[in-house]
Amino acid sequence: MNPGPAGAGVRRPRAPYNDGMLDLEDIFGAGGPLEAALPDFTVREPQRRMAERVAAAIAGREALVIEAGTGTGKTFAYLVPALLSGARVLISTGTRTLQDQLYAKDLPLVARALGRPATVAVLKGRSNYLCRYRLAQGEAALPLPLPTGMPGAEAPLERIRGWALTTRTGDLAEVAGLADSDPVWAEVTSTRDNCLGARCPELSRCHVALARRAAIEADVVIVNHHLLLADLALKEDGFGDLLGAADAVILDEAHQIPDLATQFFGAEVGSRRIETVLADLEGHLKRRGGADQALPQRTLLEAAGAVHACVARMTRALEGRSTRLEWAEAEPLLGSDVATLRARLGALTERLRGCETDAPLAALAERCAELTASLERIGASDSLEGARSVQPLRRGFTLSLMPFDIAPRFQALIQARPCAWIFTSATLSLGEDFGHFTSRLGLAEADTLKIDSPFDFERQSLLFLPEGLPEPQSPEHLSAVMRLARELIEAADGGAFVLFTSHRSLARAAALWRAAGAPLARYRLLVQGEAPRERLLQAFRADGNAVLFGTASFWEGVDVKGDALRLVIIEKLPFASPEDPLVRARIAHLEASGANAFRDYQLPEAALALKQGVGRLIRSEQDFGVVAICDPRLGTRGYGKVLLAALPPMSRTRREAQAVEFLRRHVAAPPALEALP
Numbered sequence: 025m026n027p028g029p030a031g032a033g034v035r036r037p038r039a040p041y042n043d044g045m046l047d048l049e050d051i052f053g054a055g056g057p058l059e060a061a062l063p064d065f066t067v068r069e070p071q072r073r074m075a076e077r078v079a080a081a082i083a084g085r086e087a088l089v090i091e092a093g094t095g096t097g098k099t100f101a102y103l104v105p106a107l108l109s110g111a112r113v114l115i116s117t118g119t120r121t122l123q124d125q126l127y128a129k130d131l132p133l134v135a136r137a138l139g140r141p142a143t144v145a146v147l148k149g150r151s152n153y154l155c156r157y158r159l160a161q162g163e164a165a166l167p168l169p170l171p172t173g174m175p176g177a178e179a180p181l182e183r184i185r186g187w188a189l190t191t192r193t194g195d196l197a198e199v200a201g202l203a204d205s206d207p208v209w210a211e212v213t214s215t216r217d218n219c220l221g222a223r224c225p226e227l228s229r230c231h232v233a234l235a236r237r238a239a240i241e242a243d244v245v246i247v248n249h250h251l252l253l254a255d256l257a258l259k260e261d262g263f264g265d266l267l268g269a270a271d272a273v274i275l276d277e278a279h280q281i282p283d284l285a286t287q288f289f290g291a292e293v294g295s296r297r298i299e300t301v302l303a304d305l306e307g308h309l310k311r312r313g314g315a316d317q318a319l320p321q322r323t324l325l326e327a328a329g330a331v332h333a334c335v336a337r338m339t340r341a342l343e344g345r346s347t348r349l350e351w352a353e354a355e356p357l358l359g360s361d362v363a364t365l366r367a368r369l370g371a372l373t374e375r376l377r378g379c380e381t382d383a384p385l386a387a388l389a390e391r392c393a394e395l396t397a398s399l400e401r402i403g404a405s406d407s408l409e410g411a412r413s414v415q416p417l418r419r420g421f422t423l424s425l426m427p428f429d430i431a432p433r434f435q436a437l438i439q440a441r442p443c444a445w446i447f448t449s450a451t452l453s454l455g456e457d458f459g460h461f462t463s464r465l466g467l468a469e470a471d472t473l474k475i476d477s478p479f480d481f482e483r484q485s486l487l488f489l490p491e492g493l494p495e496p497q498s499p500e501h502l503s504a505v506m507r508l509a510r511e512l513i514e515a516a517d518g519g520a521f522v523l524f525t526s527h528r529s530l531a532r533a534a535a536l537w538r539a540a541g542a543p544l545a546r547y548r549l550l551v552q553g554e555a556p557r558e559r560l561l562q563a564f565r566a567d568g569n570a571v572l573f574g575t576a577s578f579w580e581g582v583d584v585k586g587d588a589l590r591l592v593i594i595e596k597l598p599f600a601s602p603e604d605p606l607v608r609a610r611i612a613h614l615e616a617s618g619a620n621a622f623r624d625y626q627l628p629e630a631a632l633a634l635k636q637g638v639g640r641l642i643r644s645e646q647d648f649g650v651v652a653i654c655d656p657r658l659g660t661r662g663y664g665k666v667l668l669a670a671l672p673p674m675s676r677t678r679r680e681a682q683a684v685e686f687l688r689r690h691v692a693a694p695p696a697l698e699a700l701p
């Protein structure tokens with residue numbers, strides 16, 4: 025159980041702010057308050073247009089889908105009407121970074137510029153907040169502080185203990201120097217599984233509960249998509265009453281929603297999660313010792329042992345497998361074990377429910393019940409509902425169900441909340457067509473608007489489609505791409521992203537690059553997986569001439585403005601791998617239902633992903649550079665035209681010499697826009 029919002033209170037209505045005062049034209053225009061407040065503000069007509077449409081959608085409580093090309097200034101274009109409207113607004117973002125930026129920078133700035141103070145709250149997932157109960161529980165067993173007085177050498181846990189005495193928010197991002205990857209996070213934060221919720225002795229001081237209460241009382245709340253979807257899908261990590269009180273929900277980076285919603289509306293059971301429940305049960309019983317004679321320790325341990333034995337048998341049955349298996353492939357290996365596991369978890373749940381006067385055991389009963397329900401759902405679903413699969417892990421497995429069609433459920437959920445729903449991103453349409461995005465979410469009735477980027481792509485950038493490269497499935501393809509990459513990177517003097525579609529290609533390419541030795545050693549090579557993503561990006565920006573190799577997570581959501589990034593090389597077209605059983609299952613499902621899987625699923629998904637990858641290059645009016653797409657299918661297959669039509673209107677060439685010349689010319693004389701040809 026989660027700590028619920030402690031005392032939601034009655035919400036005051038807010039009056040609209042701008043009755044007859046400033047209109048959006050004044051605000052976004054020359055001499056307006058935004059220009060006065062922001063030294064680098066540029067008047068952009070598309071930004072005002074977007075703001076007007078958002079204002080109308082909020083006033084009319086409409087569903088609206090807006091693609092705003094890079095450089096539109098979409099954040100201000102929704103923040104200004106949101107603040108002016110007097111509406112209670114929930115803003116959902118794709119990343120914690122954007123959440124923090126909105127909270128700490130953009131919202132205060134716009135509020136100040138408009139003279140429109142608003143109560144703003146940021147709400148993150150529970151894994152960001154200190155759990156006072158777990159900190160206190162662990163304290164007896166914690167090691168002593170490190171025996172050193174050197175500054176900065178204090179153990180992370182010591183720093184957290186000191187900070188815990190004074191923090192108001194409990195947001196661990198405040199702890200200086202605490203790395204995201206530090207294992208201490210797991211020790212001092214809660215999961216929905218181990219949180220005691222209403223039974224917690226620390227509930228009145230619980231940071232998760234306090235953050236939720238602050239959010240309930242705020243005019244503008246910034247959440248992330250995981251929290252929003254957990255709430256919509258009625259998963260326990262949702263935030264309760266917040267959606268019910270919103271007049272408008274604005275989803276930024278909305279292109280992520282269909283895939284995320286598919287995960288949230290599905291079901292997943294991992295052996296690790298089961299083993300953690302069993303370990304917590306065992307730990308609790310040990311701590312209780314023989315103190316409570318009424319506790320049926322032996323029965324509980326027997327029931328837990330039966331679950332453990334089943335998990336161990338399933339793990340052994342999957343030994344030697346590493347790739348995800350379709351359900352039909354896994355069934356002969358697992359036999360009736362999934363049903364047995366469900367039955368044994370059910371039996372354990374019942375026994376735990378018999379001990380509900382013991383708070384930790386009652387919480388364990390809820391965790392077990394949830395696992396049982398998820399297993400039931402996965403076991404009972406059929407091939408029409410979704411793709412069932414088994415992912416073998418080093419010591420365990422994950423069973424999952426990904427529904428094929430979430431549109432009816434998503435549509436019903438948002439229709440049940442009659443507020444404005446505004447979806448925005450730089451990548452939602454293909455050409456003028458939003459159908460792929462809207463149909464996945466059941467938003468066919470929503471109004472759509474496409475706002476083109478104000479950047480001059482034709483002058484600022486060149487799309488290079490090399491000729492003569494081997495087909496992507498050829499064993500020669502990667503080495504040919506890397507030979508070409510080297511030429512281009514030398515012409516650009518570094519400042520390059522090389523984007524791959526698989527970790528295997530990325531690792532091979534990094535090996536080829538390093539084997540080349542001295543000539544390339546002058547460029548700092550940053551490889552995804554060798555350091556955290558944010559650290560790689562910081563190093564890339566700071567270096568100015570670095571080369572970064574990345575896969576999926578660098579194709580989107582990465583913003584490198586300025587000439588640190590002047591070349592993007594795309595290894596091959598980002599079609600989802602048909603080796604992935606989930607992709608295979610979706611294709612089979614579409615074909616069985618009479619659709620054309622390539623046209624209706626694989627091609628639009630690849631086109632949107634390619635548009636994202638290409639979109640990394642030009643991030644401001646001053647940026648320039650080349651995008652090279654090293655996949656000959658763009659020129660030789662009919663669908664190449666569809667993919668190219670989705671890209672910004674860049675100049676194009678098939679000649680390497682022209683791409684090299686473009687890079688050399690601009691690197692030698694960067695980047696005053698007036699000076700471009």
Ligand code: SF4
Nearest residue numbers: 155157219220224230
């Ligand atoms: S302090 Fe208690 S209620 Fe709050 S997160 Fe921790 S266990 Fe849950």
